[in-house]
Amino acid sequence: MKKNGIKMIKIKAKNVDVFYGKKQALYNIGLDIEENQVTALIGPSGCGKSTFLRCLNRMNDVIDICRVKGEILINDFNINDKSCDVVRLREKIGMVFQKPNPFPKTVYENISYGPTIHGMAQSKQEMDEIVETSLKKAALWEEVKDRLHEPGTGLSGGQQQRLCIARAISVRPEVILMDEPCSALDPIATAQIEELIDELKKEHTIIIVTHSMAQAARVSQNTGFFHLGQLIEHGSTDKIFKNPDNTKTQDYITGRFG
Amino acid sequence: MNKNKEQLLNKRYRAERRFRLYGQSAIFMALLFLTIFIFKIFSTGYSAFQKTWLIVPVNFDAEMMMIDQNPSKEDLQDADYYDIALKSMADLDQNANDDQKNQLKRMVSYFFEKEIKNEILNDPSLIGKTKEVYLTASDDLDQVFKGNYPRDLPEDQRRVSDYQLKIFDQLVAKGKVESKFNISFFTYADSREAELAGIASSFMGSIFSILVCLMIAFPVAVLAAIYLEEFAPKNRFTDFIEVNINNLAAVPSIVFGLLGLGVLLAIFHLPRSTPLVGGITLSLMTLPTIIIAARASLKAVPPSIREAALAMGASRMQTTMHHTVPLSMPGTLSGTIIGLAQALGETAPLILIGMVAFVNTIPGSPMDPAASLPVQIYIWAESAERGFVEKVSACIMVLLGFLIIMNLFAQIIRHKFEKKWN
Ligand SMILES: Nc1ncnc2c1ncn2[C@@H]1O[C@H](COP(=O)(O)OP(=O)(O)OP(=O)(O)O)[C@@H](O)[C@H]1O
Ligand SMILES: [Mg+2]
Numbered sequence: 001m002k003k004n005g006i007k008m009i010k011i012k013a014k015n016v017d018v019f020y021g022k023k024q025a026l027y028n029i030g031l032d033i034e035e036n037q038v039t040a041l042i043g044p045s046g047c048g049k050s051t052f053l054r055c056l057n058r059m060n061d062v063i064d065i066c067r068v069k070g071e072i073l074i075n076d077f078n079i080n081d082k083s084c085d086v087v088r089l090r091e092k093i094g095m096v097f098q099k100p101n102p103f104p105k106t107v108y109e110n111i112s113y114g115p116t117i118h119g120m121a122q123s124k125q126e127m128d129e130i131v132e133t134s135l136k137k138a139a140l141w142e143e144v145k146d147r148l149h150e151p152g153t154g155l156s157g158g159q160q161q162r163l164c165i166a167r168a169i170s171v172r173p174e175v176i177l178m179d180e181p182c183s184a185l186d187p188i189a190t191a192q193i194e195e196l197i198d199e200l201k202k203e204h205t206i207i208i209v210t211h212s213m214a215q216a217a218r219v220s221q222n223t224g225f226f227h228l229g230q231l232i233e234h235g236s237t238d239k240i241f242k243n244p245d246n247t248k249t250q251d252y253i254t255g256r257f258g
Numbered sequence: 259m260n261k262n263k264e265q266l267l268n269k270r271y272r273a274e275r276r277f278r279l280y281g282q283s284a285i286f287m288a289l290l291f292l293t294i295f296i297f298k299i300f301s302t303g304y305s306a307f308q309k310t311w312l313i314v315p316v317n318f319d320a321e322m323m324m325i326d327q328n329p330s331k332e333d334l335q336d337a338d339y340y341d342i343a344l345k346s347m348a349d350l351d352q353n354a355n356d357d358q359k360n361q362l363k364r365m366v367s368y369f370f371e372k373e374i375k376n377e378i379l380n381d382p383s384l385i386g387k388t389k390e391v392y393l394t395a396s397d398d399l400d401q402v403f404k405g406n407y408p409r410d411l412p413e414d415q416r417r418v419s420d421y422q423l424k425i426f427d428q429l430v431a432k433g434k435v436e437s438k439f440n441i442s443f444f445t446y447a448d449s450r451e452a453e454l455a456g457i458a459s460s461f462m463g464s465i466f467s468i469l470v471c472l473m474i475a476f477p478v479a480v481l482a483a484i485y486l487e488e489f490a491p492k493n494r495f496t497d498f499i500e501v502n503i504n505n506l507a508a509v510p511s512i513v514f515g516l517l518g519l520g521v522l523l524a525i526f527h528l529p530r531s532t533p534l535v536g537g538i539t540l541s542l543m544t545l546p547t548i549i550i551a552a553r554a555s556l557k558a559v560p561p562s563i564r565e566a567a568l569a570m571g572a573s574r575m576q577t578t579m580h581h582t583v584p585l586s587m588p589g590t591l592s593g594t595i596i597g598l599a600q601a602l603g604e605t606a607p608l609i610l611i612g613m614v615a616f617v618n619t620i621p622g623s624p625m626d627p628a629a630s631l632p633v634q635i636y637i638w639a640e641s642a643e644r645g646f647v648e649k650v651s652a653c654i655m656v657l658l659g660f661l662i663i664m665n666l667f668a669q670i671i672r673h674k675f676e677k678k679w680n
Contacts, residue, residue: 090571
C-alpha cells in the first residue's frame with residue numbers, strides 16, 4: 001500500500017543470522033515487508049524459508065538449539081529486543097504452520113481458544129460470531145457448521161489446514177505468516193484460500209511461503225527468493241518473475257533446478 | 259542361480275518358523291507358571307472364605323446370668339454370660355468330667371461368650387428360653403470339618419483330642435455343624451486365634467497408606483515432571499537431576515524403609531506403625547515412578563500442539579495447563595496407578611517402620627496403628643497354627659484382586675481418554 005506515494009514498511013529485517021546449534025541456516029538476511037501486501041517467499045526445500053518465517057513471531061525461541069541474531073523491526077520496534085513481550089507479539093502476528101496442527105479439541109474450541117485467552121468476546125453470542133466469521137473466511141463454514149462440536153482432528157487434512165487458518169485469523173492479527181497453507185489442499189480449496197488471502201490483505205499484512213510458482217505469481221505483490229540460507233533476490237513479484245537480476249532466480253522460476 | 263535363490267528363501271522361512279516356535283514356547287512356559295501359581299493359591303485359599311459353626315442349644319437362664327426377669331438394656335450389657343456359655347458347651351455331653359468339660363469349652367472360639375451375648379441383645383425376649391445359637395468353631399475343628407486336618411496322627415501329636423473329635427462327629431451326624439460364608443474374614447481385625455482373624459485392619463491400613471501415598475506423591479511428582487519437561491532449561495544440572503530420578507526409581511525399597519525409620523520416626527517422631535508413616539515412606543518410593551511416567555507422557559504430546567498454542571499468543575503457562583498437561587493426563591494417571599499398585603504390594607519398608615506389629619483393632623484414620631495386606635500375609639505365613647495356612651492364600655487372593663482391579667483401571671483410563679492427534 002502506498003501512502004502519498006511512499007511504501008509503508010510493516011516489517012524490516014536487518015542482518016538476520018540464524019543458527020541451529022553450530023549449523024547456520026540463514027545468512028545476513030535483509031528484507032522489507034510492505035504493509036497490507038502479500039509477500040511470497042520462494043526457494044528450494046531446506047533453504048530456510050520456514051526458519052525466516054518463524055523468526056518473525058519468535059517461534060524459534062521454542063527450539064532450544066536455535067539462536068537468532070540481527071534486528072527484526074515490526075512497526076519500528078525490534079522484536080529481538082529483551083523488552084519485547086512474545087505473548088503480545090504473537091497475538092499480533094498469527095501463524096499457519098506447514099503441517100496442520102489443530103488442537104485435539106472440538107472445531108469450535110479450536111477457533112475460540114485465541115479469542116478466549118485474549119478476552120476478545122464478552123458473551124457467548126460474540127464468540128459464536130467470531131467462530132462463524134473466522135470459519136467463513138477460511139472457506140470451511142459450509143463443511144463444518146453441523147459438526148462444530150466434533151473433534152477438529154477428525155477433519156480431513158485439507159479441512160484441518162483451513163481450520164488452522166481460521167484459528168489464526170480469529171484474533172485479527174496485524175500480520176499473518178503462512179507456511180505453505182495450500183500444500184494439502186485440492187485446487188478448489190486452494191482457489192478459495194487464494195481468494196481469502198486477497199481479501200485478508202485489506203486488513204492484514206501477509207507473508208506466505210509457497211512451492212508453487214503459479215501461486216506466488218497469482219497472490220503476491222512482492223517476492224523473496226531464498227537459496228541455501230541466503231536471500232538471493234527480492235522485489236516486486238512482477239519483476240522477479242519477468243525480469244530477475246540473478247540467474248539463480250531465473251533458473252529456479254523456470255524450473256531448471258530446485 | 260535360481261536354485262540358490264530357492265535355498266535362501268527356504269532358509270528364511272525356516273528361520274521364521276524357528277523364531278515363532280521359540281516365542282510360543284516362551285509364552286507357554288509363562289502361562290504354565292502362572293497357572294500353577296494361581297491354582298496353588300486358590301486351592302489352598304478358597305476354604306478360608308468358609309467358616310465352620312457349631313449349633314449349640316443355649317438356655318438363657320436369668321438366674322445364671324444374675325439378672326431379673328425384666329432386665330434393662332444396661333443390665334443385659336453388664337450381665338454375666340460366662341456361666342451360661344460354659345454350661346451350654348458342657349451340656350453337649352451329660353457325663354463329661356471336669357477335664358472333658360474344659361475340652362468341650364475349647365471346641366469353640368473364646369468369642370463364644372460374646373456371640374451368646376449378641377444373641378440376647380438382639381432379642382431380649384429370649385430370657386428364660388432355650389435357643390440354638392451359632393458358635394464359631396475352634397480353628398482346629400474348622401480345619402477338621404474342611405478336611406484339612408490329619409485326623410490319623412497319634413493323639414499326642416494333635417491339638418484336637420480324641421474326645422473332642424468324638425463329640426464333633428456326633429454333632430456333624432446330628433447336622434449341628436454348619437459351614438457358612440466367612441464374613442468375619444473381612445470384618446474382623448487380626449487375632450491370635452485363626453478362626454477369628456480377619457483382614458479388616460490390614461485392608462484399611464493398606465487403603466490409608468495408599469491414600470496418603472497418593473496425596474503426597476501425585477502432586478509433587480506431577481509438578482516436578484511439568485517443571486522439568488516444560489520449563490526447566492536443558493543443561494548439566496537438569497541432566498543430573500534426571501539421572502538421579504532414574505537412580506531413585508532403582509533404589510531397593512528397604513532403603514526407603516530405613517529412611518522412614520531414621521527420619522520420620524526418629525527425628526519427626528511421627529506415630530509408629532501408622533499408615534501415615536507408611537504412606538509417606540511409600541510415596542518416596544512411588545515418586546520417581548510417577549515422575550518418569552508423567553515426563554514420558556508429556557514428551558509424547560507432539561510439539562506441534564505446543565507451537566500451535568504459543569503461536570496463538572498463549573503464554574507458556576497457558577500452553578502447558580490448557581494443552582500439554584490435559585493431553586498427558588491419561589498416561590500420567592495410568593503411570594500413577596501402576597506406581598500405587600507397586601506400593602500396595604510393598605512389604606519391606608513397612609516392616610521397618612513398624613507396621614508389622616500385631617494390631618487387633620481396625621484403624622479409623624491414618625494416625626491409628628495398622629498393618630497392611632502384604633505385611634499381614636507375612637505375619638500369617640510366620641504363624642504356626644494350621645488355620646493360618648489358608649488365610650495366607652486367601653489374603654494373597656484379596657491382594658491380587660485389588661491389584662488386578664487397579665491395573666484394569668489404569669488400562670481403562672489409558673484407552674478411554676487417549677486422544678488421537680496428528
Ligand atoms: N529444528 C531444527 N533443528 C535443526 N536444524 C533445523 C531445524 N529446523 C530446520 N533446520 C535446518 O535449517 C535449514 C532450513 O530449514 P527450513 O525448515 O527453514 O527450510 P524450508 O525452506 O522451510 O524447507 P521446506 O520447503 O522443505 O519446508 C535446513 O537445512 C534444516 O535442516
Ligand atoms: Mg518449510
